[in-house]
Amino acid sequence: MNKLIPVTLFLLSLVGYAQGAQGPQEPIKITGTVLDQETDQPLEYATLVLQSVRNPEKVTGGITDASGKFEVETAPGNYNVSVEYISYKSYKLNNQSLRSSTDLGVIRLSLDVAQLAEVEVVGERTTVELRLDKKVYNVGSDLTVKGGSVTDVLSNVPSVSVDVEGNISLRGNESVRILINGKPSALSGLSPEALQQLPADAIEKVEVITNPSARYDAEGTAGILNIILKQSKTAGVNGSVNVYTGHPETYGGSLSLNLRRDNFNIFTNTTYRYRSGPGNALFDQENFDSNGNTLSYQNEIRDYQRKDKSFNTNVGFELFLDESSSITNSFVFSKSNGDNTVNVDFSNFDANRTPTIQRNRFTTEDEFEEEVQYSLNYQKKFEREGHILTFDYQYSKGIDNENSIIEEVILGDNIALDTERTIDDQTQVSQLVQMDYVLPFGKDNQSQFELGYRGTFNNNNTDFDFGIQQPNGDFNSDSNFSNELNYKEYVNAAYAQLGSKFNKFSILGGLRMEASDIGIELVNSNELTNKDYVNWFPSIFLGYEFSEKEQVTLSYSKRLRRPRSRFINPFPSRSSNTNLFQGNADLDPTFTDSYDLGYLKRWDKFTFTTSGYFNRSTGVFQFVSRETGDFVTIENPDDPQNPIVVPVQVRSPINLATEDRLGMEFTTTYTPKRNWRLTWNLNAFHRDLQGDYTYTNSQNEVIVQNFDANNFSWFTRFSAKIPLPGKIDFQTNFFYMGPSEDAQNTNKGMLSSDLGLSKDVLKDKGSLTLNVSDIFNSRKRITDTRTENVATYSEFQFRQRQITLSFQYRFNQPQNRNDRNREGRNGGGEDMDFEG
Numbered sequence: 001m002n003k004l005i006p007v008t009l010f011l012l013s014l015v016g017y018a019q020g021a022q023g024p025q026e027p028i029k030i031t032g033t034v035l036d037q038e039t040d041q042p043l044e045y046a047t048l049v050l051q052s053v054r055n056p057e058k059v060t061g062g063i064t065d066a067s068g069k070f071e072v073e074t075a076p077g078n079y080n081v082s083v084e085y086i087s088y089k090s091y092k093l094n095n096q097s098l099r100s101s102t103d104l105g106v107i108r109l110s111l112d113v114a115q116l117a118e119v120e121v122v123g124e125r126t127t128v129e130l131r132l133d134k135k136v137y138n139v140g141s142d143l144t145v146k147g148g149s150v151t152d153v154l155s156n157v158p159s160v161s162v163d164v165e166g167n168i169s170l171r172g173n174e175s176v177r178i179l180i181n182g183k184p185s186a187l188s189g190l191s192p193e194a195l196q197q198l199p200a201d202a203i204e205k206v207e208v209i210t211n212p213s214a215r216y217d218a219e220g221t222a223g224i225l226n227i228i229l230k231q232s233k234t235a236g237v238n239g240s241v242n243v244y245t246g247h248p249e250t251y252g253g254s255l256s257l258n259l260r261r262d263n264f265n266i267f268t269n270t271t272y273r274y275r276s277g278p279g280n281a282l283f284d285q286e287n288f289d290s291n292g293n294t295l296s297y298q299n300e301i302r303d304y305q306r307k308d309k310s311f312n313t314n315v316g317f318e319l320f321l322d323e324s325s326s327i328t329n330s331f332v333f334s335k336s337n338g339d340n341t342v343n344v345d346f347s348n349f350d351a352n353r354t355p356t357i358q359r360n361r362f363t364t365e366d367e368f369e370e371e372v373q374y375s376l377n378y379q380k381k382f383e384r385e386g387h388i389l390t391f392d393y394q395y396s397k398g399i400d401n402e403n404s405i406i407e408e409v410i411l412g413d414n415i416a417l418d419t420e421r422t423i424d425d426q427t428q429v430s431q432l433v434q435m436d437y438v439l440p441f442g443k444d445n446q447s448q449f450e451l452g453y454r455g456t457f458n459n460n461n462t463d464f465d466f467g468i469q470q471p472n473g474d475f476n477s478d479s480n481f482s483n484e485l486n487y488k489e490y491v492n493a494a495y496a497q498l499g500s501k502f503n504k505f506s507i508l509g510g511l512r513m514e515a516s517d518i519g520i521e522l523v524n525s526n527e528l529t530n531k532d533y534v535n536w537f538p539s540i541f542l543g544y545e546f547s548e549k550e551q552v553t554l555s556y557s558k559r560l561r562r563p564r565s566r567f568i569n570p571f572p573s574r575s576s577n578t579n580l581f582q583g584n585a586d587l588d589p590t591f592t593d594s595y596d597l598g599y600l601k602r603w604d605k606f607t608f609t610t611s612g613y614f615n616r617s618t619g620v621f622q623f624v625s626r627e628t629g630d631f632v633t634i635e636n637p638d639d640p641q642n643p644i645v646v647p648v649q650v651r652s653p654i655n656l657a658t659e660d661r662l663g664m665e666f667t668t669t670y671t672p673k674r675n676w677r678l679t680w681n682l683n684a685f686h687r688d689l690q691g692d693y694t695y696t697n698s699q700n701e702v703i704v705q706n707f708d709a710n711n712f713s714w715f716t717r718f719s720a721k722i723p724l725p726g727k728i729d730f731q732t733n734f735f736y737m738g739p740s741e742d743a744q745n746t747n748k749g750m751l752s753s754d755l756g757l758s759k760d761v762l763k764d765k766g767s768l769t770l771n772v773s774d775i776f777n778s779r780k781r782i783t784d785t786r787t788e789n790v791a792t793y794s795e796f797q798f799r800q801r802q803i804t805l806s807f808q809y810r811f812n813q814p815q816n817r818n819d820r821n822r823e824g825r826n827g828g829g830e831d832m833d834f835e836g
Contacts, residue, residue: 027073032104034068034083039674042068043109046085053078053095076100083107134209134226135159150227152773153200156733156754158667158681159208160225161715170222171210171613171663172685172713175561175590175621177220180227183375183394183432204230210613211539211555211596214495214510215436215450218537221559221592221617229314230256230269237812244806250275265318272311279304281796283579287647288789290701296356297349298646300576302342304798308367310336328377332396338367344576348634348644357636357644358411361576365404372397386440386448394432401425405469408577410634421475423465426569431457447500450510453493460487462569479524485585487568488519497539506543511536516562520585522570529586535560549602557594563587567621567653578632579792580650588655592617607669615661622656622707625649625744625785625792626695649790657691657707675729677721684714689742703788705744713740729758745785752779766809773802 034046045063048070052058054077062072076099083091088109137157155162161169170176207226209216216224239257244250252273259266283300316330342363348356373396380389406420436452466481497510518531539557546552569583598611627647634644663685670678691707715738721731732755739749756771780797 026076028076028098029071029073029101030098030104031069031071031102032083033106034064034070034085035106035108037108037110040108041674042066043085043088044068046070046083046088046109048072049080049082049084050074050098051080051082053080074098083109085109134207134212136205136207138205150200150203153203154206154225155735156717156719157206157208157225158679158717159210159665159683160206161735161737168225170208170225171665171683172715173222173615173661175221175592177217177224178227179217179224181229182226183392183434204228210611211541211557211594212559213508213541213557214497214512214537214539215452217454217456217493218512218514218535218558218560219562221561221590221594221615223559223594238810239812240808240810242806242808244804246802246804248276248278248800248802250802250804263320265320266316267318268313268315270311270313272309274309275307277304277306277308277799279306279796279798279800282794283576284793285578285646286791288791290789294351296351296644296646297353298578299347299349300579301345302576303344305341305343307339308336309338310334324381326379328375328379330375330377332371332373332375334369334371336367336369338365338369340365340367346578348646356639357634359408359634360411361406361408363404363406365402367403368399368401370399384440384445386438386445388436388438390434390436392432392434394430396428396430398428398430399426415635419469419471421465421467421469423463425461425463427461429459431455442500446502448498450495450497450499452495454491455493456489456491458487458489460489460568461485462487464569483525483570484523485568485570486519486521486523487585488517489562490517491515499541504545506541508541510539512539513537514560516589520568522585531588535591551600553596553598555596555598559592559594561590561592561621563589563621563653578646578648580628580648582650582652584652584654587621587653588619590617590619590621590655605671609667611665613661613663613665615659617659617661619655620657620659620689620691621653622689622691622742623651623653624656624693624695624707625651625787626693627787627789629696629700647790649787649792654693656693657689659690660688662686662688675721675723677719679719680716681718682714682716684712687711687713687742701788705788707742707744709742711741714738724757727760729756731756731758744787745783748782750779750781752776762809765811766807769806769808771804771806773804774799775801777801 030048030050032048034043035041036043043064044066046068047061047063049059049061050072060072060074062070064070079096079098081093081096081104091107091109135158151162151168154160154168159171161172167174168176168178205228207224207228209224209226210222212220212224237257237259239255241253241255243253250273252271252275254269254271256269257267281302281304283298283302285298285300287295287297289295312332312334314330314332316328318326318328320326342365344361344363346359346361348358350356373394376393378391381387382389402422402424404422404424406422408417408420409415410417432455434452434454437450439449441447441449462485464481464483464485465477467475467477469475491514493512493514495510495512497508499506499508501507513534513536515534516532520529520531521527537558537560539555541553541555543551543553563584567583567587568585570585593616595614596611597613599609601608626649628650630648632646632648634646636643663683665684666680666682668680672678687709689707689709689711692704693707694702694704696702716736718734719731721729724730732753734753735751737750740747753775754771754773755775756769758767758769760767777800779799780795783792783794783796785792785794
């Protein structure tokens with residue numbers, strides 16, 4: 001990876017310095033053209049490096065334009081000349097006497113097959129980078145997510161799936177840690193909705209880390225998704241403007257600006273978005289007595305209307321203190337206002353399906369979210385390449401306030417029931433302190449030692465109030481359902497790891513210690529729980545290269561999953577008063593031992609990767625639907641002596657089970673010709689779940705339910721990107737989630753598809769893109785659920801089909817499809833420098 005340094009870091013920060021250090025001699029011009037040897041296409045952003053033979057510390061150079069041409073002024077002298085381009089063999093001329101202006105002519109670079117073990121060269125070059133412990137997906141050119149959010153981006157990344165509620169899974173497992181630029185973020189803290197405030201246009205790439213090494217948090221038994229935001233490395237002023245509109249009603253715009261000079265870099269990305277999100281759900285419920293006979297039926301139909309206005313800005317300042325050190329300050333501010341309604345129609349029937357009563361429950365919800373985050377990064381590079389010290393501090397605060405008014409009417413007789421109100425105010429304050437030290441050593445820096453510390457200090461407060469709203473405006477709080485939750489989570493962690501490479505064999509081993517201090521306080525009921533524990537998390541990675549195009553990896557790591565957000569919020573949702581969702585503040589972590597065996601094979605136009613994995617987890621969170629023992633009693637106007645009685649069900653997570661997960665994953669990429677890319681991904685896994693749960697049902701009976709379940713499930717994704725006549729780019733994605741089941745639920749399969757069309761305009765400075773999300777309007781969850789006395793069939797569609805038209809204009813900036821995603825000084829936060 002040494003060849004990456006001149007491309008992104010070394011030259012761009014030193015060009016001004018080197019030019020300013022020239023003597024009084026008249027400068028000369030060095031010119032030339034760089035082409036791809038195979039296609040004769042110009043290579044934009046190839047780098048010319050001129051290193052003084054007399055004084056090697058003096059370096060100058062430049063980068064090629066869209067035609068592959070370069071023109072650099074320098075002082076006459078003797079130079080070592082090289083031309084660098086990521087994934088290509090370097091062109092070198094040593095000790096050249098350049099006394100007058102010189103044309104180096106046409107320089108043709110060929111692909112470096114050694115680097116192909118790390119970088120997959122396809123239509124956009126380096127769309128996928130394969131590392132010893134992760135895969136990196138460059139997503140800037142994905143046509144199907146223009147105008148969307150970060151969850152739209154993640155839903156198109158292999159190994160990742162996003163369900164209809166926006167919950168993110170990795171290899172079918174929801175226990176995935178979300179990082180932004182290598183660190184926890186206010187935008188990934190309070191709720192899945194908060195993460196959706198981050199626009200797709202701000203994302204450069206996504207790192208998929210299925211088996212993280214000791215340098216990463218142990219959080220996330222499925223692994224880590226690290227979202228890297230865009231930051232231009234091009235000198236001068238550059239940026240882009242993007243506007244879009246769509247149906248259902250959505251519109252917005254974003255502005256990206258970057259100013260880079262010799263010793264500083266200022267960058268910003270600002271977005272405004274309005275989005276409406278219609279959705280729907282239905283529940284068909286059959287109630288039984290203790291003998292299994294049908295007592296009654298209830299049909300519940302929900303209509304969701306969501307309207308959200310959001311503003312997001314990220315401003316940063318990077319100062320290069322000298323040639324080896326820099327400080328970066330960045331500030332994130334995000335704000336959104338939601339106006340949501342839920343309209344629920346209930347129809348009740350007796351055992352003979354004779355209608356008994358109809359009622360309507362209407363919820364209006366005002367939601368306000370605000371996230372503020374400040375980050376400080378210091379980086380020091382020493383003389384030896386790869387010898388780095390970094391320090392990070394981060395402060396973030398997030399607010400999520402929801403105020404709901406719930407009205408219910410018995411239809412036909414226009415009998416209005418009491419108006420309910422819920423007030424749910426959440427605040428999260430987080431701080432992070434981190435230090436990482438990397439020391440390469442040995443011959444050709446083939447070995448590397450790492451040492452680091454990370455402290456995360458999170459304080460969450462949830463103040464929940466439920467009661468009756470009086471017609472005169474008074475609010476009568478119900479103390480049985482109201483409380484205040486204080487949740488404290490302090491984690492101090494330290495790690496060390498050592499890696500080395502011996503010919504074709506590489507090894508990386510590490511150990512991480514995490515000391516956790518958890519505090520849970522329910523203020524109103526005076527309940528206090530403290531949990532302190534110290535855990536050790538080893539990891540080891542082995543790699544072997546059979547050839548330049550074939551390699552195998554084997555890895556092990558220990559992980560955990562801490563409960564957060566909706567999992568620990570103990571206050572029930574009230575959109576329905578018979579089907580509730582409620583968190584559990586007393587959840588303990590889930591611990592997982594993870595094993596992974598990977599294989600990579602490349603041909604000229606075809607790449608095949610596969611991995612087999614096995615995870616064993618204890619204390620697994622399992623969502624359990626149970627009958628609370630409470631009933632909703634509704635007066636029947638036609639028969640006052642026999643009111644309608646419906647048992648209340650609640651769905652909550654508990655530490656229920658031990659789980660073994662065994663799976664295989666296959667990914668193939670075929671590039672039949674330039675700018676074509678066909679990708680297919682398949683993930684198939686088997687879950688063996690074992691656990692028992694005891695509860696009291698609606699008949700006041702103690703029920704011991706066995707949750708042992710053997711379940712096979714799978715999902716597959718196919719993506720095709722091809723050029724059409726008229727220089728139009730076309731992309732389509734198909735996704736299918738296979739059926740699955742556990743002891744209570746049977747989920748049916750789900751098929752969805754997206755497409756996008758893009759055309760460059762205004763001399764390739766602008767792009768016009770049309771995309772359709774969920775073409776067939778089929779992205780919905782269909783489930784059959786059975787408890788002891790209730791059987792429920794349900795459908796849920798969080799968001800309907802979306803059509804979006806967007807326009808992007810770039811100034812002093814390359815097209816996305818030609819951006820080679822060069823690594824910069826910050827290069828994505830926690831990038832693992834040791835590749836093995």
